[in-house]
Amino acid sequence: MSRHEISLTVNGERYELEVEANRTLLQLLREDLELTGTKQACERGDCGLCTVLLDGVPTKSCLVLAVEVDGREVTTVEGLSRGEELTPVQRAFIEQGAVQCGFCTPAFILAGEALLKHNPRPTEEEVKEAVGGILCRCTGYRQIIDAILDASKSAKK
Amino acid sequence: MPLPKFDYLRPQTTEELAATLAEHGADAKLFAGGTDLIVVMRDKLVRPKYVIDIKGIEELRELSWDERRGLTIGAAVTLSELIASEVVRERFGALWKAAGTLADPTIRNRATLVGNICNASPAADTAPALLVLWAEVEIVSANGKRVIPIREFFKGVKRTALEQGEFVRAVRVPNPPEGAKEDYLKWGRTRGEDLAVVGVAGLVANSGKKLVRIALSSVAPTPLIVPEVEGVFKGGGSVEGQIDKAASIVVEKISPISDVRAGKEYRLHMAGVLTKQILKRILGAS
Ligand SMILES: Cc1cc2nc3c(=O)[nH]c(=O)nc-3n(C[C@H](O)[C@H](O)[C@H](O)COP(=O)(O)OP(=O)(O)OC[C@H]3O[C@@H](n4cnc5c(N)ncnc54)[C@H](O)[C@@H]3O)c2cc1C
Ligand code: FES
Ligand code: FES
Numbered sequence: 445m446s447r448h449e450i451s452l453t454v455n456g457e458r459y460e461l462e463v464e465a466n467r468t469l470l471q472l473l474r475e476d477l478e479l480t481g482t483k484q485a486c487e488r489g490d491c492g493l494c495t496v497l498l499d500g501v502p503t504k505s506c507l508v509l510a511v512e513v514d515g516r517e518v519t520t521v522e523g524l525s526r527g528e529e530l531t532p533v534q535r536a537f538i539e540q541g542a543v544q545c546g547f548c549t550p551a552f553i554l555a556g557e558a559l560l561k562h563n564p565r566p567t568e569e570e571v572k573e574a575v576g577g578i579l580c581r582c583t584g585y586r587q588i589i590d591a592i593l594d595a596s597k598s599a600k601k
Numbered sequence: 602m603p604l605p606k607f608d609y610l611r612p613q614t615t616e617e618l619a620a621t622l623a624e625h626g627a628d629a630k631l632f633a634g635g636t637d638l639i640v641v642m643r644d645k646l647v648r649p650k651y652v653i654d655i656k657g658i659e660e661l662r663e664l665s666w667d668e669r670r671g672l673t674i675g676a677a678v679t680l681s682e683l684i685a686s687e688v689v690r691e692r693f694g695a696l697w698k699a700a701g702t703l704a705d706p707t708i709r710n711r712a713t714l715v716g717n718i719c720n721a722s723p724a725a726d727t728a729p730a731l732l733v734l735w736a737e738v739e740i741v742s743a744n745g746k747r748v749i750p751i752r753e754f755f756k757g758v759k760r761t762a763l764e765q766g767e768f769v770r771a772v773r774v775p776n777p778p779e780g781a782k783e784d785y786l787k788w789g790r791t792r793g794e795d796l797a798v799v800g801v802a803g804l805v806a807n808s809g810k811k812l813v814r815i816a817l818s819s820v821a822p823t824p825l826i827v828p829e830v831e832g833v834f835k836g837g838g839s840v841e842g843q844i845d846k847a848a849s850i851v852v853e854k855i856s857p858i859s860d861v862r863a864g865k866e867y868r869l870h871m872a873g874v875l876t877k878q879i880l881k882r883i884l885g886a887s
Contacts, residue, residue, distance in 0.1 A: 446608040465609035465652065468639075487602070488640045495707060502707045507639045509632075511609050512654060555707070576794060577705030 450514035454479070455523025461510075469508040470494045473520060481521040481550045492578030495551040496520050502558045504577070521550035524557065532595040533557050540591035544582035551578045556592040565596055604639070605648050611657045615741060615770060618658060623743040625651045626766040632656075633677060634711035636704070637720040655768070663771065666692070672774040680709040680717075680727075693774060695730040695783035695802045702726050702787040705794045715769050718754065721761045721823065722796070728755070728824030729802035730785050732816035736774045742767040755823035778806035782883045786875050790862055798863040799871045800824075803879040811835055813847065813880070819862075820855040820872050827854045844880045848873040 446465045451458065454477060463472060470487070473479045473496065483493040487506045494505040497519040524531050533556045536542070543549045552575055559566055559574040566574070571592045580588060610629075612618040622629060628650035632638055641647050655661055656677050663675035666688040674683065680700045683689055690697045703709060703717065703726040717727045718738070728751070736751040743766060751772070754762050763769070777783065783804040789795045800818035805811070811834035816826040833847045834840075857868035 445606040446610075448609065464606075466604040466606055468604065471603070488643060489636055489704075489708060492705070492707060501710050503710055504707055507635050507711060509609065509635070509639075509652075509654075512656070574706060577707035 448511040448514070450511060452513045452515065453517045455519060463510040465509070465511060467510040468506055469496070469498075469503075469510050469513055469518070470505040472510040472513075473505060473518070479520050479522050483547055483550065485547075490579075492555075493548055493551050495554055495578060497554055497558055500558065500561070502555050502574075502577075519554070521553055524553065531557065532598050533560065533592065536591040536595040536598065537588075540587045540594060542583060542587040542591040548578060548580040548582075552580070552588050552592075556595065559592065560596055566593070568593060602643070604642050605645060607642075607649055607652045609652050609654065611654045613657050613659075615658055615660055618653065618655060618768060619741060619743040619766075621651075621653055622766045622768060625653075629653050631719070631768055633713040633716040633719075634679065634708075636708050636712040637716060637722075661770065668776070670773065671776045674714050674772045674774070676713060676715040676769055676771060678713060678715075680712050680714060681706065683714060684709065692776065693730075693734060693783075695733060695785045695804065696727065696774065699727050699730040699785040699787075699800070699802065702785065702797075702800075708794075715772060718751070718772065719761060719763070719769055721755055721757075721759050723758055723822055723824065724796040724800070724819045725824055726785075726787060726797060726800055726818060729800050729816035729818050729826075730783070731772065731774065732824060732826040733783060733802045733804040733814040734774050734777060736772050738762075738772055739770045740767050741770045746770075748773075752826055755825075758822045777804065778812060781806040781812075784879050784883055786879050786882075788871050788875055796862065799857075799868055799875055801872065801875040801879050803876070803883050805834075805880070805883045815847065815851055815876055815879075817851070817855060817872060820857040820868055822856075825855070827851050829854060840884065844877050844884075847880060848876040851876045 451460045473482050485491045485493045489507050496505045555575045571589050630649035632652045632654045661675040661677035664678045666672045683700045717725050731751045737748050738754050740747050785802045787797045787800045797819045802816045804814040813830050815830050818824040829850045830847045852873045857865050859865045
């Protein structure tokens, strides 16, 4: 199997790594970089829990090869807060009780962040559409959608 | 669980891609968005020795339109890029709509239109729209280039007209006929992400001779167009009656199966219902 030298930026930090061809971005993040905020579940694109931002774009990392991200920028949930200071989306998730078991939370927060960056005042339908690829088994989604809507209102214009 | 082992190749030009396929074609799989490929590799349904990533080839990123040639969609263009295109939304409504029903926005950030047709699932959501728009597939290999109509591209469940060593460079969609209205309806088990129980694309053009095209997914081994409905509005009788006639022709020409998503009888029934619905919508909008 081929091996490849790659360099990538994860949460603002640069890494030079050697990866085997069959390594997924999800494995690279969790196993090599020990960033376990990104969750591993179905590994076939269905659940969305492995969602990260690839050059700012929400992407299911179980369907991306590590070798492909050479030269690119990845943001995981660990890269959002500044120290103790949470983002408006993160705060809204806590305030709305949008977190139960928490397994889906990193994915929803990242999808919410990406949405608000491009569309600071989304409608409820737009929020639903944006998080449509992520499953939550606990909350019933209502609180998650409300949290993202709340964050859109509380963020600075 | 790690994926099975393979070598990863990333050609930079279509010439290099053609040469790589000529050398390794039998043992290689092309890798666009990977939203089908990685899943079947994980299930060990395919075990390529070489995975050839086409996303490094600038030429395949082409998404362009001109008055004469119509729309060109390169093999590396994602569905999100297609949906963001104003020309696609304004001039190729059925295709734009269909692209927006495929999976979810996160998948669409990676998945390509060309990957959708090359995967050749009977449920491929973009296929019915491409069929009613009479799209063409540009196929390239080390030996040259050929262009075939999309209706000759699908050969069976997960089988296409591609020969070993060939790849799809782009899909070309000619401008729809004068005054055409088109739409796509996807009937699924849920409003969320799922493959279609039945998908129907319709096109009605009015240029003197009322042309009708209907194509469907998930009702036969391949997505298919039903050419027999083409003249259905030409005869006499009420529009209602003509629409009913189109639906009964469609139901007669399809051969759905029962699977986890729906029974055969339900699919037959819904194909008729959706054909009526889409024609009413299109006529109502014109
Ligand atoms: C969660 C989930 C939901 C989905 N929902 C839907 C849905 O609702 N509707 C639907 O239609 N599909 C759906 N799909 C299937 C898939 O996302 C689409 O078929 C997608 O368009 C495939 O594009 P890709 O670029 O990811 O293809 P890839 O996986 O990269 O490739 C697909 C196949 O085509 C071949 N190929 C790719 N490019 C070329 C080329 N240029 N020339 C020749 N062969 C090529 C590959 O070798 C592979 O066999 C879903 C998939 C997932 C994981
Ligand atoms: S783990 Fe990637 S989508 Fe489920
Ligand atoms: S909070 Fe448990 S899966 Fe969403």
